[in-house]
Amino acid sequence: MRTIKVLELLHALKSHEKAAFSAYLTSPYFLPAPEYPRLLQLLETLPLSTQELPKTELYGRLFPQQPFDDQQLRYLLSDFTERLEHFFLLRQLAGEKEESALLQLEALHARETSKAYQHAARRFESIDRYESAKHFHRHYRAAEIRQEFAAQHGARDEVTDYVELADNLDRFYFLRKLQLQCERINYRNVLAREFDVSLIDEITRHVLRNQFLGSPLIETYYQVLQLLSGPEPETAFQSLLQLLEAHRDRFSVEDLNNVYQYVKNHCIRRINLGDEVYRERLFGIYQNILADERLMRHDYLSPWEYKNIVTLGLRLRQEAWVADFIELHLHHLPPNERDNAHTYNSAMLCYYRKQYRQAVKLLQTVEFTDLYYQLDARSILLKVYFETYESESLLHHISAFKIFLRRNKLVSAYQRKIYENFIRYALKIFRSSDSESKRKALAEEIRSVDHISDRAWLLEQLE
Template identity: 25%
Template structure:
């Protein structure tokens, strides 16, 4: 039962959801089987959901059907009924989570039963809830469309003299479609840039023109994704004004989006900044760092009490590059608890190594790097990049030459995203040139400085220029 659908779902429930589900199971309207209640109580007790020994079928069966001989089919039947009831509970929860949609469903019931007064009362309640809604995202616009559509359905079939709300229905549908289309366009564009795939995104030119012509940027659900789309699709150097407006709108409308959607908005903005930095636009580093700091402080980037190990690493890399040492050290200590357990030790050790390395505490950094062989390709490349610099500065020529050759082989053999392959191939190339340069040939040094300055992408560019200045 360790990886059964039932067990996996139960593990995601909060303490409150467990309490609510218990009440649900004890209601005859939802469940009339005592064995289902027994199985539920057994599974949610202590660590039963998380330790394999407690999930052995024979053990579970003996707790539910005391003194009976093990019957796999009987246990599976009980599991089936518990799963079915659990799914019904989750559906109900999801429906009730949107009060506007739930009350609108009641209005629809009254309309279909031709209870006009009850319908009018319910629909006024919906309108009040809609006006007071916290969020102003696409779901808010969609609820407005459904509200207008429900009112139209009520009016339709009445006396033809009744004023119809067809224009409101059409306007609400347009806003819903535009907001949703722009959001999907942002997601698709970001995905195809990262994974080098191609999507056909129809009607975007028409939508962009309509948004601009009709002045629809006062709607947060449209403005955020309009500026996001314009930023990530504009040519280099053209998209920054759109990004800056996006940044301002995020600050302005932050409270108008649910956390899960706000997280996607932050990630879209973060991906834009990363792309610009990879093109050599270093001014975006501070923008990116502010996004990360704000995302961590507000826990927007922490989902289900978990912080992505990739995000953790990227924050450490950026913070140390900006020499925010105290903040980075504090970040590592406070936020390592959010790392997935399987990555925690490795990523914390790497982060501390990065911190020591940037502070030029090379002995401590080397000791930490020597303790781990990173499974992650990029972690390996990051670690090797640090070693390259430390070997060069400590004049460990033989070790450096061996590392550069092994790193070139590693890049050639591994399936690495093209942008990272170019980044670290350039690191190897220019390190070899730096090692082999004649320190007394000023023209050769000047040429290499010019070459490094224009090289893109190239990590640790400032370090290369610093070493040339020492020659």
């Protein structure tokens, strides 16, 4: 479907930015056209799905006393679009104080304002303190500017300048190479084609031999790479936990999130392989994340992460902790997701507390806006009917669940497989005899199945 550029940009404006953009359009500094405010009002009435701008109508509203001039309107729309893109640039720059400080440093050096430049240099060093690839690249650029400034003012210390210049360039380059290799390994199962990260073996040997260039973040991504592809992933996992504990205050929020995601994924892989120790480890990692104010302020918690934390806590029998978590961290979710997430996760808590009637009542009020809610809610209902021995309701629900899996086109082949196996074995257990040997054989069969949902719950029913 065709998208009109100016409408796409307008719809990308956040609600709190609209007044700011309107003020920007009328600022005398930017030499505004008098038609901009009216054009903004007219374009805001058009939906994003608009396939063709109503040019004649727009022109008539903007210039009611003039005959239609297509070229004039095109020039006006083009200039308006450029203003909108420039506004986004200003907003982006305002949100990146480190990059703004570096650009200010460059501007003051270019204008040869020595005292102001030196003040800006000190400010830049105080602001840009969290390690990241961007941090190292900015400090490489700052060292270049400082070198030029020293040359102009006859104060160059060549050895010191070049060492800092080279070190920051190396840190940026080697860190990005390590990050790319980690991404390549992590996503190789979903990428359409493979790609190689050149010199990666030489780089890993070099950073190891040179004490990670004095950077805890480079050491951290080195350990992530060992976690993903090294011979001793458990050693790398423990090293990562120690590095996060010791240096988390030095890392950017983006890198903290990335590294925690690798660590969480490792835990989930181990859990899926039946290593139950990793449930406790993953729970501890989530608790560390929730206790980190920088991480929690940075962005909303996704509803699925919120649900995963609740599920994990409940499986570890931490009902009291989960009850507090549901209430205390609800405000970290996107506002439009809060009611549904609260209802669904409260239903989960009720189920684990064996408050079955209340669990079913809550699930009936969940808005199934997402496939995962639908699948999980159906699984909980199956468990409720199973544990309360409601044979008729269980069989009816299983039949409806199977139809849902078969007919819903949003259900992936993998999801269909794990839930079909879950249903099949739940029914087998429900119909099984009390023979201990047969139940043991059924338990072994469940343990041997590769793709199945809620394996632990199924095995519990055979104990």
